[in-house]
Amino acid sequence: MPIYKSNANLQIANNSYVPFRIERAATRSGFSHTGFTLVEILITITIFVLVSIAVFNLFSFGQKFYGQGSTQAELLQNGRVILERMAREIRQAQEIVTPLPQVVDNPDNPPPSEIEFQDGHKPFPYEYLGSDYYYIRYYLSTSTGEIYRQYRVYCFDPCSTCNTYFRWNDTRIEGGETIYSHSCNLEEKIIGEYVGDLKFWGAGLIDISLILKNRGQELNLQTKLFGRNF
Amino acid sequence: MVNLILKKTKNGSVLIFAILILAVMLFLASYFISFSLTGSQMSSSQANATKTYYLAEAGIQEAIFKLKNDASWKNAFETKPTTEDPTCSSWSISPYKRSPALFENGAYEIGVKNLGCAKAEITSTSTIIFSSGRIAQRVVKIKVFKAMGNPISDFSVFTGGSSENIYIKSTDPLNIYNGSLFSNNNINIKYSSRVNVDNKALAHNQINVSSNSELEATTCSANICDSGCATSIECPPAEIPMPPLDFNFYYQAAENSDCSFLRIDGKTNCLFTPKEFENLMWQNYPGLSLPEGAVAYISGDINIRAGQILTVNGVLAADRDANIGEDYCWTSGEYPFLRCGSSQVIVNRPGLPAENKPAGILAQRKINTGGWLGFGTKALDINGLIYAGDEIKISSVGAFIEIHGGIASRKFSLSSMWNGVDIYLDSDVITDTFGNPEYSPIITIDHWEEEY
Numbered sequence: 043m044p045i046y047k048s049n050a051n052l053q054i055a056n057n058s059y060v061p062f063r064i065e066r067a068a069t070r071s072g073f074s075h076t077g078f079t080l081v082e083i084l085i086t087i088t089i090f091v092l093v094s095i096a097v098f099n100l101f102s103f104g105q106k107f108y109g110q111g112s113t114q115a116e117l118l119q120n121g122r123v124i125l126e127r128m129a130r131e132i133r134q135a136q137e138i139v140t141p142l143p144q145v146v147d148n149p150d151n152p153p154p155s156e157i158e159f160q161d162g163h164k165p166f167p168y169e170y171l172g173s174d175y176y177y178i179r180y181y182l183s184t185s186t187g188e189i190y191r192q193y194r195v196y197c198f199d200p201c202s203t204c205n206t207y208f209r210w211n212d213t214r215i216e217g218g219e220t221i222y223s224h225s226c227n228l229e230e231k232i233i234g235e236y237v238g239d240l241k242f243w244g245a246g247l248i249d250i251s252l253i254l255k256n257r258g259q260e261l262n263l264q265t266k267l268f269g270r271n272f
Numbered sequence: 273m274v275n276l277i278l279k280k281t282k283n284g285s286v287l288i289f290a291i292l293i294l295a296v297m298l299f300l301a302s303y304f305i306s307f308s309l310t311g312s313q314m315s316s317s318q319a320n321a322t323k324t325y326y327l328a329e330a331g332i333q334e335a336i337f338k339l340k341n342d343a344s345w346k347n348a349f350e351t352k353p354t355t356e357d358p359t360c361s362s363w364s365i366s367p368y369k370r371s372p373a374l375f376e377n378g379a380y381e382i383g384v385k386n387l388g389c390a391k392a393e394i395t396s397t398s399t400i401i402f403s404s405g406r407i408a409q410r411v412v413k414i415k416v417f418k419a420m421g422n423p424i425s426d427f428s429v430f431t432g433g434s435s436e437n438i439y440i441k442s443t444d445p446l447n448i449y450n451g452s453l454f455s456n457n458n459i460n461i462k463y464s465s466r467v468n469v470d471n472k473a474l475a476h477n478q479i480n481v482s483s484n485s486e487l488e489a490t491t492c493s494a495n496i497c498d499s500g501c502a503t504s505i506e507c508p509p510a511e512i513p514m515p516p517l518d519f520n521f522y523y524q525a526a527e528n529s530d531c532s533f534l535r536i537d538g539k540t541n542c543l544f545t546p547k548e549f550e551n552l553m554w555q556n557y558p559g560l561s562l563p564e565g566a567v568a569y570i571s572g573d574i575n576i577r578a579g580q581i582l583t584v585n586g587v588l589a590a591d592r593d594a595n596i597g598e599d600y601c602w603t604s605g606e607y608p609f610l611r612c613g614s615s616q617v618i619v620n621r622p623g624l625p626a627e628n629k630p631a632g633i634l635a636q637r638k639i640n641t642g643g644w645l646g647f648g649t650k651a652l653d654i655n656g657l658i659y660a661g662d663e664i665k666i667s668s669v670g671a672f673i674e675i676h677g678g679i680a681s682r683k684f685s686l687s688s689m690w691n692g693v694d695i696y697l698d699s700d701v702i703t704d705t706f707g708n709p710e711y712s713p714i715i716t717i718d719h720w721e722e723e724y
Contacts, residue, residue, distance in 0.1 A: 100301040104308035111315035264374040266330035
């Protein structure tokens with residue numbers, strides 16, 4: 043038997059109105075307890091799920107942008123390091139060894155993804171070798187997406203015993219055969235990663251195109267260089 | 273009534289709390305999304321800025337390339353100063369635009385501002401227009417210049433003949449301080465000679481040092497390439513044509529110089545015939561000192577002989593040969609009719625070095641010295657240029673020779689110089705005496721800045 047606690051509720055009851063919330067008397071304890079109907083719970087859960095999905099999406103959206111920002115920054119950092127280092131050394135180079143095509147889009151003569159040139163700076167820390175000719179080669183390892191820098195000299199003798207150094211295109215005749223000098227690497231280091239493509243072309247002015255890729259992000263950097271010594 | 277109030281408060285608070293929490297969550301979410309979007313835009317802008325920066329740098333590199341290789345740019349940039357336009361204010365280069373550049377949506381515009389003779393400020397403004405309509409722009413500015421000098425001003429001894437040599441024999445020592453030797457053909461060092469060169473010995477063809485002689489220098493030629501040589505350009509070095517020396521300029525300068533206090537023939541200028549100059553020396557024996565800053569021009573040969581001490585405080589130029597110390601005795605119709613002894617020539621540079629006044633001994637043909645040159649401790653004490661259009665031959669001089677300046681000729685030989693020769697390079701006096709300075713081939717970047 044319901045106990046109506048106010049005249050207002052009593053009036054509603056008399057008008058046969060079915061309230062959403064039915065209050066029941068605690069017959070034994072003397073206190074009244076209220077509960078939730080199924081509809082209320084379903085609506086609450088639905089709203090909660092909708093709000094949760096929205097909040098989750100918002101956070102995931104933010105997380106995605108944050109990740110993209112980090113990836114971009116990483117690509118930029120790699121791009122700048124690679125370009126700045128190459129630019130500094132190519133500007134001062136004495137001679138470009140790698141033949142470069144004049145244009146980028148000649149299918150018969152595609153631009154190489156490496157460049158080798160004679161170092162125009164002091165050959166630190168290899169002055170003690172006493173060579174007149176030191177060479178630097180930058181190349182892209184397509185399997186790892188890393189740019190390598192090789193510092194090298196050219197020899198006729200095996201690299202392990204070589205102590206006389208020559209130009210990259212020096213030849214000598216032994217037993218009637220023309221022998222070409224070969225390269226010996228003094229060091230090989232990775233200077234950048236996440237590289238998707240690297241191209242060199244141009245005559246006089248050298249064009250460089252560097253495409254960096256990581257986690258779906260791509261950065262294409264291009265510039266031109268003018269070597270002062272060739 | 274009390275119960276009613278309590279119950280109403282309870283129900284309302286849940287709703288208010290829910291709305292409040294929802295509002296806070298919405299606020300946090302919108303803040304977070306705005307924060308993330310801003311971060312994303314920043315990284316995207318940074319990437320675009322880097323692309324645009326390298327595009328602007330490409331513009332700068334192309335501008336330097338054009339200043340070196342494009343005839344119209346090069347000629348404008350290398351405008352020489354004149355008396356009417358000493359600061360070269362007349363030259364200009366029109367702005368140059370490349371579009372598209374590097375990227376389909378990239379472009380750069382290069383502006384070159386005249387800052388003086390072979391001095392310019394290059395501004396490269398690059399833009400990339402993105403599909404969204406946004407534009408990224410970078411401006412890179414550099415200041416560049418070319419040093420002005422003479423192509424041979426780094427050489428203490430220069431020979432321009434393509435089949436002639438620098439020939440040093442029986443000379444110990446020849447010391448070249450701060451400078452280099454350059455020959456368009458060979459450098460030959462023979463017969464117990466010792467040559468010490470602070471910088472380089474450069475020969476377009478060969479450098480030959482005999483077994484009993486010694487050359488201490490960074491040696492760069494077709495047959496020897498030391499480690500200090502720039503291999504691609506100095507092994508061997510390219511031929512350098514002898515720069516022209518304008519004798520007409522010195523003729524006019526002599527016309528305008530004042531030698532009136534020395535002359536007794538009524539003339540006032542410093543233009544002399546060989547006979548007039550010989551008389552001047554005879555009348556001013558043993559020491560003749562030419563006026564400060566004067567250019568003395570002799571329309572024929574000069575013979576300095578028999579104990580004559582000649583001090584030139586500027587330039588002594590000859591239409592033909594200059595012979596110094598070749599005769600021990602000298603006769604004349606004037607008292608004392610005969611003079612004998614060893615001669616000496618001193619050249620002083622007039623004014624302050626900053627005044628860039630020329631100094632030296634210049635001959636259109638040959639300069640020869642003989643065994644009767646050598647009075648006191650120094651036979652030749654030169655602060656200037658020794659120039660001969662043909663050959664300079666210094667041999668068997670009886671005293672030490674000291675030159676602050678340089679030597680330039682088609683052919684040069686030094687023999688039996690056991691008292692030694694010291695040559696201290698003075699590029700300024702070489703440049704100032706040659707006149708018509710030329711620009712260095714190197715473009716130097718003086719200043720770099722980036723604008724946004």
